[in-house]
Amino acid sequence: MRRRPSSSTAAARRPDAVSKAVSRFAAGWAQDALLVLAGVLAFFVVAGRFELFERLQAATRGLEHWQLDELPLTLLALSLGLLWFGWRRVVDARQALAARTVAEQQAQALLTENRELAQALIRVQDTERRALARELHDEFGQHCTAIRADARYIARATDVPAVAEGACRIDESAERLHGLVREMLDRLRPPDLDSLGLEAAVQALCERWEVQTGIGCAFVPRPGSPALPDDVAVTVYRLVQEALTNVARHAEASHVQIVFEPLPSAEGLRLRITDDGCGLAPDRHPAGAGGGHGLAGMRERVAGYGGTLKLDNVEGGGLRIEADLPLENLPA
Structure with missing residues (x-):
């Protein structure tokens, strides 16, 4: 008989999926960082080849009155600030993702535990119903059959009409009671x-x-x-x-x-x-x-x-x- 995977094994699949998602996120972050670095190096090569900074200085030298010649350093400071801001957001995102992963693992563990508990309760309930059905069939059903047999014997053996009618009523009541027991047995445990x-x-x-x-x-x-x-x-x-x-x-x-x-x-x-x-x-x-x-x-x-x-x-x-x-x- 092939062994089915346990519920604890199934529960472990979700954390594995989350770990893979974290790994894909980290790999994507590293790839983007390499692309940015490659772009910066390419810009450095182009700027050195065409002397872009010198050209920018020459273009903004006449704008000293408006302090536009400070614009390159200001943009550099802005870039560094944005870089720090982005790094902080990445750290916050990774912390939030780690906290969410832990919460999902705990929630999955609770769901698995609740499912196992529900299955155990259902099995206990079915076991108790089966035992009760067996007792009803073996004890109650046999007594109903015995009562019916005795009532029919009395009805045949007596010459008193009132006693015979009472025995017939007992037989009918026992038959209805036996039918009720069969219905209860079917509700407790389907015999088929x-x-x-x-x-x-x-x-x-x-x-x-x-x-x-x-x-x-x-x-x-x-x-x-x-x-x-x-x-x-x-x-x-x-x-x-x-x-x-x-x-x-x-x-x-x-x-x-x-x-x-x-x-x-x-x-x-x-x-x-x-x-x-x-x-x-x-x-x-x-x-x-x-x-x-x-x-x-x-x-x-x-x-x-x-x-x-x-x-x-x-x-x-x-x-x-x-x-x-x-x-x-x-x-x-």
Whole structure:
């Protein structure tokens, strides 16, 4: 298995880029200084060849009344002053650039630390949800099944109509409770992810959603789409789930397309969800309602992995959601 670069390695790239920029600045400054020196030497040669200073003295000797003969030395003093001024500005610029470099390195380190913390929190959350889902399935689900079995036995065994009706009501309540547990299990941990994998789970989700809503849904996994870590796969599945829910509630669409494809410039996955509905109104916030359960929560989770989430209206009608998840930002 190929080892992905760590987040600390990715964070070190930005200071390297800044150092290269500083090196290019220093090289450009040295080149300009050489050009100025070459120009001064050329002027010196030309002035010595044509005796420009003597000619200037002769031309300004008659202007003693106006003190114009002091103009050359005054211009020399001005040139020296401008040279000192420019040198001071170069020193100030280099100090400011060094301070900005340090600030950018500190900011990048904080961003990297926050990203790693967000990823750790997401992994802990998914682990706790998986454990809770297992407990609900193993304990609560089995008890519901036992209650239903006992209620059906009582209904068949008794000759008292009131007892039989009560047993039937118990059976119905246990069945509804069991259905509620299954819904909670699906919200805590999509069961298809563990048994089928991400692509097959998304395909099954699309088929179920298409039957429930009557809206066409096509899933297109492009060749070369990378395998994702478990926590990232859960994020992708939840994003598809939330997007389909929003389409059913608000889009008035007749068709949805979900595409998995590799990122064009780095190792990672691009998820694109496009519908042909009414699109996103200008005065409407792109995040779904429900706090962390809507697209706002998905945007935070995608950002926690160093990815981006964009929502754009499609020309001719509809909405396109595009999430990029680069794997290089994940810890090895």
